Amino acid sequence: xxxxxxxxxxxxxxxxxxxxxxxxxxxxxxxxxxxxxKPAQAPVLVIFRDNTRPSGIPERFSGSNSGNTxxxxxxxxxxxxxxxxxxxxxxxxxxxxxGGTKLTVL
Amino acid sequence: EVQLVESGGSLVQPGRSLRLSCAASGFTFxxxxxxxxxxxxxxxxxxxxxxxxxxxxxxxxDSVKGRFIISRDNAKNSLYLEMNSLGPEDTAFYYCAKVGGxxxxxxxxxxxxxxxxxxxxxx
Numbered sequence: 001x002x003x004x005x006x007x008x009x010x011x012x013x014x015x016x017x018x019x020x021x022x023x024x025x026x027x028x029x030x031x032x033x034x035x036x037x038k039p040a041q042a043p044v045l046v047i048f049r050d051n052t053r054p055s056g057i058p059e060r061f062s063g064s065n066s067g068n069t070x071x072x073x074x075x076x077x078x079x080x081x082x083x084x085x086x087x088x089x090x091x092x093x094x095x096x097x098x099g100g101t102k103l104t105v106l
Numbered sequence: 107e108v109q110l111v112e113s114g115g116s117l118v119q120p121g122r123s124l125r126l127s128c129a130a131s132g133f134t135f136x137x138x139x140x141x142x143x144x145x146x147x148x149x150x151x152x153x154x155x156x157x158x159x160x161x162x163x164x165x166x167x168d169s170v171k172g173r174f175i176i177s178r179d180n181a182k183n184s185l186y187l188e189m190n191s192l193g194p195e196d197t198a199f200y201y202c203a204k205v206g207g208x209x210x211x212x213x214x215x216x217x218x219x220x221x222x223x224x225x226x227x228x229x
Contacts, residue, residue, distance in 0.1 A: 001168075033215040035151070042222065043143075043151065048206065048215035086151050090213045093165045095141065095153025 002091035004098035011104045012077045020101045022070040022087030030089045032070040034063060037100075038083045046085075047072060077105050108132040108218045110202050115223030120193055128185040128202030128220060136180035139163075139205040139212040142187050144198035145222075154200070155187065159210025169195075192227045199224050 005023040012018035022032065034047040045054050047063035050070065060075045074081055082105050087098040114126040128140070142154040155166045155176040164176055175188040185202050199222040206217030 035216070037151070042201065042219040043203075043216075044219070045206070045215055045217050048217070054206075054217060084150075088151075088153075088216075093163075093213065094167060095143070095156065097143075097151045097153060100150035 006098040006101045009102045018074040020072040028066045033088045034072045035086045036083045110220035112220045112223035115225045117226045123190045126187040130183045135183040141203045146198040156212040
């Protein structure tokens with residue numbers, strides 16, 4: 001089965017750029033979606049189709065996908081961006097989530 | 107405003123069954139596919155099952171295949187998950203999620219999620 005690898009945690013200084021990676025075999029040939037999940041809240045879609053922001057998501061969120069790595073980039077990270085982030089793809093009609101990355105803003 | 111409200115979660119003994127519901131409002135329910143996604147305590151998100159707009163396309167994670175049944179009632183704007191032969195490994199928050207982009211296909215992004223309902227399996 002297809003697997004996605006994410007770092008367990010990423011730390012970033014307030015106002016700096018955070019990058020969260022999502023590794024998978026030839027993931028560049030797939031379409032990647034990213035979700036933000038805060039405790040006791042519903043998950044929120046922050047990037048779909050590799051690099052598209054839904055309405056209402058700040059411009060500081062962006063995505064890229066090539067080769068064996070997809071990346072979620074948060075430029076000018078804010079305290080409110082602290083959350084768990086998950087990448088997700090479809091593989092043979094089955095949903096696959098990465099293990100999640102906890103983002104800490106220092 | 108899109109709203110998804112899950113219900114039906116509870117404490118249940120191993121081997122028993124439970125039915126979850128997801129009530130939708132704020133959009134044309136029958137135009138979209140849906141998924142169930144769960145999160146066990148201290149773990150990440152896990153895709154459970156998905157259903158297309160017309161119930162023709164249905165898929166399950168290997169971990170629940172043969173035990174869980176997803177269904178929908180477009181007239182009632184509702185999504186369901188029938189869970190059978192429950193085990194402790196099924197303990198989790200269960201979220202319903204709407205697929206974005208229209209077209210009714212399951213293979214899309216999940217653009218709206220409910221708050222979740224807790225299923226606890228224990229004797």
